[in-house]
Amino acid sequence: MVFDIIEIVTTHVAKAGSRVFGSLKAPVRVEVPTAKEHGDLSTNLALIVAKQRNENPMQLAEKLAAELRNEMAFEKVVVAAPGFVNFFLKPAFLLSSLKKLVSGLDSFPKQKQKIVIEHTNVNPNKAMHIGHLRNAVLGDVINRVLRRAGFTTEVQYYVDDTGVQVVDTFLGLKELKDVKRQDGEKYDHFCWRVYTEINETYEEQPKLLQKRALILQELEEPASATAKSVHAMAVDVLRDHLWTMGQFSIDYDLLVWESHIVAMHFWGKAFELLKKSKDFIKETKGKNAGCWVIKNPTEQGDADHSPDKVIVKSDGTVTYTGKDIAYHLWKYDLLGADFLYAPWSNAQQEK
Structure with a gap:
């Protein structure tokens, strides 16, 4: 019913x-x-x-x-x-209605539609906090309700292993030799201390920001030694994240790595599609000179604020939004490409 x-x-x-x-x-x-x-x-x-x-x-x-x-x-x-x-x-009344809903769930017919649910998506640079758990619970509940209602679902977890926060932790691990991992300390908890320390160190050693920018650029080359090292760090942090989620019986069907979007040329294909739009241009002057941006015709900017969305920075670095666009184009099968898949082994995850 x-x-x-x-x-x-x-x-x-x-x-x-x-x-x-x-x-x-x-x-x-x-x-x-x-x-x-x-x-x-x-x-x-x-x-x-x-x-x-x-x-x-x-x-x-x-x-x-x-x-x-x-x-x-x-x-x-x-x-x-x-x-x-x-x-x-x-x-x-709401409680009695919910009870009636639950009692009637078994009568839902099998649905033909497949629904992709993307949730959690915590940066793999430090431990999760309570807000991340809240979001994961919401996503997991939505997934369970839809599956009980007869839908086929696929739960995806987007792993941003090429972002600034990940680079912060990676740089901290290289530069902050005095910050040691304590006996029995989970790796993601250790990384949180490193992340906090490196952000405080930037104020004392601003030249570290230049190193951070260089690492971000190197991540655009997935075959580079730096990109491989950053990814390895992110894998270790993510393994702890998934262990934490496993304590709440929250699991995932597919892990989508942002670095793979670059490595498998998804972004390159998305970039070519975007260039067909009149609203996607390379700025030649102003604050965004040298950047590829999506124009926002409905909002007026000023000297300090541009309403346009930067997709590729002037140094060639692709923003999070740019890679996210490629990810969503893949979801709709608009790139003519697919990932290479491998099983993920984690004792606390059911899948």
Whole structure:
């Protein structure tokens, strides 16, 4: 049984409307308000009836609200100008609705549609924090609900192993010889201390920022020794991340490495597709001179802020957004290419 709260509330409103207004000539609509303070659900039935009968919509809304306040589903029913009736649902009603939904899940037919769910995506440079766990739980719940509802799902985890944060930790491991890993310390926890220390050291040794920029450029060459070393560090951090997620029975079907998007020329193919758009240009002057950007025609910039999105920096470094575009084009099979796949071994992951 598919249980729809909006459908149930719509039935309540339709019956109450018939009792108050008589025969209804228009379909009853119940929707989720755009603003939370307007309640859980709302109907414009009084406005529609008022227009048909040339009557005061607020007065009709008050009559409808008075009738609906007798319904057990509503904690509160309020009238809002110019004639909306807003509902605040009782927690007990929501709980009973959820129980009915769960009891009817087994009756869902198998769906043909495949749904890709991408979640967690923590930078592989240090340990996770509670916010990352929150996001992972939300993604995992969505996945479990969809699978129970009959959909085939694929859970993807995007691993940003070419970003600035990863380079910060890598540089810290090279430069901060005094920061030692403690006995029994998880590697990702150790990396968090390194990451914190290197960011504080930048202020004392600004020349390290130049080294960071050079490493970022080297990551654009996946076969370089630097790129391989950074990737190896990211693998070790990710292994700890997945162990942590395994403690909560959260697992993934596919790990997508950002470095592979570069190595397998996904970005190169995406770059050529982007260049076919009139809104993707190489700037020749201004703050973004030498950069490839996506123009934003709807927003005005100023001397300090450009509304355009930089995709390739003037030094040739591809931004996170650029690689993310390539990733999403791959999802829609628009690149004419695919990854090479290998199993990932992690004792805490079911898949």
